[in-house]
Amino acid sequence: MKESLILQSSARYVLWTSLAVSLFILLRGHNEPGGGFIGGLVGALGFVFHALALGQGATRRLLRLDPLAWAGLGLLAAALAGLPALLHHGEPFLTQQWLAGTPIGTALLFDLGVYLVVVGFALAFVLPFLEE
């Protein structure tokens, strides 16, 4: 598959398109169907396509960190999203907190964490299969 010129030249555009779509789905999940999980899957698809076309080494370089490290950072973000409630507001763990008057709150951080966990784990599973 690596010899296909069309695939190789389109891989980068497919990656950025799917990342843009995945971010849209992530943010849309706030009030409508979507969210971090499905967004993460769409994002991971873009990376898998990239790895199919250009080899998993190129994808790993693009990611900079190991996929599992991305998953770890995501889990960290999701877990930390529960803390403001305990620290500042005297409410139980994971209670939603809003940034004064905006729709931006801890739910977004949580969802972003889920997104990273899904992308990280999906790639940690798939990339080893594409090793030369």
Place this chain on the structure above:
Amino acid sequence: MARLADWLLALPILLPLLACAGGAALRGRPGAQRMLTAAASAAMLLSAALLLGVVDRGGPIASQMGDWAPPFGITLVADRLAAALVLITAVMYAACALAARGDAALGEAEPLWHPLLAALVTGVAGAFLAGDLFNLYVWFEVMLIASFGLLVLKAGAAGRDAAVKYAVLNLVATSVFLIAIGLTYGLAGTLNLADLARRLPEAPNQGAVGAVAFLLLAAFAAKAAVFPLFFWLPASYHTAPAPVGAIFAALLTKVGVYALIRLFTLVFPGELPWVGPLIGLAAALTMVVGVLGAAAHWEIRRILSFHIISQIGYMLVGIAIATPLALAGAVLYMLHHIVVKANLFLVAGAIRRAGGSFSLAALGGLWRRDPWLGLLFAVPALSLAGLPPLSGFWAKLLVIRSGLEAEWYWLAAVALATGILTLYSMLKIWLEAFWKAPPEGQAAPPPLLGAERAWLLAPVAALALITLAIGLWTEPFAAFALAAGEELLGREAYIAAVLGGTP
């Protein structure tokens, strides 16, 4: 400031979760991973001790995650039993992390060991604190994923074979659990344990309630390795490195036992006449089959694995009889057994390092070469067999006495006989590994010295001290177990803590 209860219930799950996330993010930096594990386990020990103190003084506490009112949201609850188990989980986390530092067999797999161990501890602590059935199911899945990962960490072909058996058989059990959850929700319209305790007696179809109870019994019995659903355990535990085996032996089956205790004291308390005799029969068969299986084997890890099964039987005796004394026996037995069994697996790791093998035929002469190791093996081994004045004696005493008081004479007799056969197995390891002359023509591995010795034996010695403390200074532990037993049968304090109102 948030209520203390909100902090105390979130921290035992949050700390290992952060350690798991951080450990994954710090891949490739073993020094930082080790610091993180050390910090997380120390902090978890502190917060769990505080939780136990608060619960022991003031009764059960609950926290509603995300501030969703019960029974709709996720509730975390701790009573005496749950808090004590969380504390002992934190102890196991620290002990296994220390022992792994000295275990060369685990060495290069370390980048994944730290996050996976933390994930397993997260799942176990979550299961002990979960206040509703579905949440409990989720924590079971977290445990299953993490333990599968740990099993394949350093696995060769045999290890992968064991891991697949382990995962498939456990998935069957969790599927049964999930089906039972669906049926429960259809019957009662709620999955919150405290709410179920109120609603299920009023459900129109009591026959279906019995069926659900049976399905849940089967699912948790498989998790706890109860006869006849134990076969996944001896098929998988004997391939794991010693620290992995230790954390598995300590915690995984006990979560199943905990779920059984919670379910049959809180949700189905004494309304189903078949439950007691059925669990009693399963308890007797589990004890006998486990101990006979152990007697037939000559590899240390296999012997210890079969003993896990046989010891689960003792805990079931408490659930079957279900008097306050019997439940106190089950509680004390769980606490004692977690410490002792983890310790035996850790000693097995040290024996392998000092003697070169897990197989009794290839071992010998260890007593002459390393008498301290022999002493450290003797404490948990004799405690497992139930010799006074060690912790196992008091735990067995409570269980057998409750059996006699409730006139379950045959069950008490089986428990006594199992104790004697356990002693036989432990003596077998002692005679073969420590006492007999080393097999000829084998070069002994270099003696266990220096830092490696400290890492391997420090957690063993610490756990042996806990065993001795329970054995020699039994009064507070027994009083605590009795209070926990009363609290389990009392139910009302737990329900009031979750749903509000006065007990």
